[in-house]
Amino acid sequence: MSLNKNMRIVIVDDYTTMLRILRNLLRQLDLNNVEEANDGDAAYHLMQKSPPDLIISDWNMAPVTGLDLLRNVRSNPRLKHIPFIMVTAESKTENVIVAKQAGVSNYIVKPFNADTLRAKIASVCPATV
Amino acid sequence: MQLPDAHGYLDRVIGELRSLNTPQKSTLVSVLEYLSDHIRATRNEIGALRRDGAGNQMFSSTTDELEEIVTETARATNRIMDAAETVENVASTVGEPIVANVLMTAVTNIYEASAFQDITGQRITKIVRSLQSLEEKLASLASAFGPLDGATSAEAVREGDAALLNGPQLEKTASSQTDIDALFASLE
Numbered sequence: 420m421s422l423n424k425n426m427r428i429v430i431v432d433d434y435t436t437m438l439r440i441l442r443n444l445l446r447q448l449d450l451n452n453v454e455e456a457n458d459g460d461a462a463y464h465l466m467q468k469s470p471p472d473l474i475i476s477d478w479n480m481a482p483v484t485g486l487d488l489l490r491n492v493r494s495n496p497r498l499k500h501i502p503f504i505m506v507t508a509e510s511k512t513e514n515v516i517v518a519k520q521a522g523v524s525n526y527i528v529k530p531f532n533a534d535t536l537r538a539k540i541a542s543v544c545p546a547t548v
Numbered sequence: 549m550q551l552p553d554a555h556g557y558l559d560r561v562i563g564e565l566r567s568l569n570t571p572q573k574s575t576l577v578s579v580l581e582y583l584s585d586h587i588r589a590t591r592n593e594i595g596a597l598r599r600d601g602a603g604n605q606m607f608s609s610t611t612d613e614l615e616e617i618v619t620e621t622a623r624a625t626n627r628i629m630d631a632a633e634t635v636e637n638v639a640s641t642v643g644e645p646i647v648a649n650v651l652m653t654a655v656t657n658i659y660e661a662s663a664f665q666d667i668t669g670q671r672i673t674k675i676v677r678s679l680q681s682l683e684e685k686l687a688s689l690a691s692a693f694g695p696l697d698g699a700t701s702a703e704a705v706r707e708g709d710a711a712l713l714n715g716p717q718l719e720k721t722a723s724s725q726t727d728i729d730a731l732f733a734s735l736e
Contacts, residue, residue, distance in 0.1 A: 479713050486709060508716035510723040512731060517712060519735045526732055528725050529716065535725055 422540060426472035427452045431462040431488065432506075433480040437529075441475060441506070444533045448540070459483030463491050470498050473544060478507035478514070486521060493522040502543035506531065555591070558584045594690050607683045611676045616718055618669045625665035632658040 430441045430453060438455045445453055454471070456462035460483040462476065474492065478485035485505055492498045502524040507514070510528045518526060524543040527535055562580045565573050632655050639651035716722070723731075 479715060484709070484713070486712070509712065509714060510717055510728060511712075511714065512723070514712050515728055515731050516735065517709075519732065526728050528723065528728050531725065 422448060422450060422537070423472070423544065424449045425452060426450065426544065427454070427469075428473045428475060429454050429456060429462055429466055429471040431456045431459065431474070431476035431480070431485065433457050433477065437477065441536075444536055447533060448537055450540075459485060459488030459491070462488055466492070466498060466501070467495075470501060472501070473540065474501055474503045475506055475540075476503065478505055478509050478518075486518065489518065489521045489523055504539055504543060506536075555584060555587045558587070594686065607679045611679050612718055614672050614676050614679075616716075618672050619719070621665045621668060625662050628658060628662055632662075 428445060428450060430438055430445070432438050432441065435457075438457075442453055442455070445451070454465060456465050458480045459476070462474070463483070466474070474488075476485040476488055483491075485507065489503055489505070492501060492503060499522075503522070504525045504527060505518050505523050506527045506529060508529040515526055525539045527539055558580055562577055562584065565577050565580070635651060636655045639648050639655065642648040642651065
């Protein structure tokens with residue numbers, strides 16, 4: 420399955436290095452329509468202006484965490500349908516359960532590789548054939 | 549005399565001083581009350597540093613995390629160096645001198661920057677040793693204070709979403725992506 424090269428992706432992480440890594444990996448997948456945010460609040464404002472096709476977010480950020488962002492997105496009628504992938508070092512069972520209950524589309528544990536990222540994007544973006 | 553005894557002794561002395569009809573007593577009582585309060589506060593702070601009573605050392609998780617940083621940065625640095633060496637090998641076969649020079653300069657920069665791992669590794673190791681030394685001293689101090697049953701650490705009172713923010717797990721206990729995928733699928 421090939422990915423939709425034009426999909427607009429919002430990536431969220433408080434570490435600039437990780438945003439750079441994500442952007443580079445997405446570029447290797449020919450996904451260049453990428454916007455960045457440094458925390459959940461900034462990301463939410465960004466996507467309220469124009470809903471993206473995919474959200475890839477870290478969890479552990481301040482002041483608005485990735486979990487807060489996920490809940491905000493899922494409670495917003497305009498945004499609730501958007502696939503949301505959590506990319507985080509939080510790998511405890513309870514974290515995955517809470518994220519799933521909050522409506523996360525998929526879950527990637529840091530450190531991750533390009534193949535995992537590609538597979539998870541493909542799994543949550545079924546329209547991108 | 550242990551410090552809990554000293555604290556009780558001070559309180560008794562303060563009580564006896566208060567009962568005396570001496571004009572100079574107020575300054576002495578104030579000083580002793582300050583000492584008494586300070587011992588009580590310090591005792592609570594030492595108690596908060598102690599773990600859950602399961603025998604865990606006070607800074608063991610912190611030193612484990614720091615050592616994990618050294619391991620992870622070493623691993624990452626090795627991968628960076630591997631990649632840089634590959635680029636260097638390719639650069640040597642590039643016919644265009646300008647391109648080859650740019651690649652070689654970039655590789656050199658990577659090599660130079662990779663020295664951070666050695667430097668940070670040494671610094672972290674130094675911090676670990678300092679923490680271990682501090683832990684031994686605090687353990688002695690905590691022992692001198694005797695039982696501190698009432699004290700609780702800030703770590704123990706995290707609840708709700710805040711309790712879910714623990715950062716990366718140590719490699720020996722962390723879930724793999726395969727574990728996460730299996731768990732995630734079981735929740736469908």
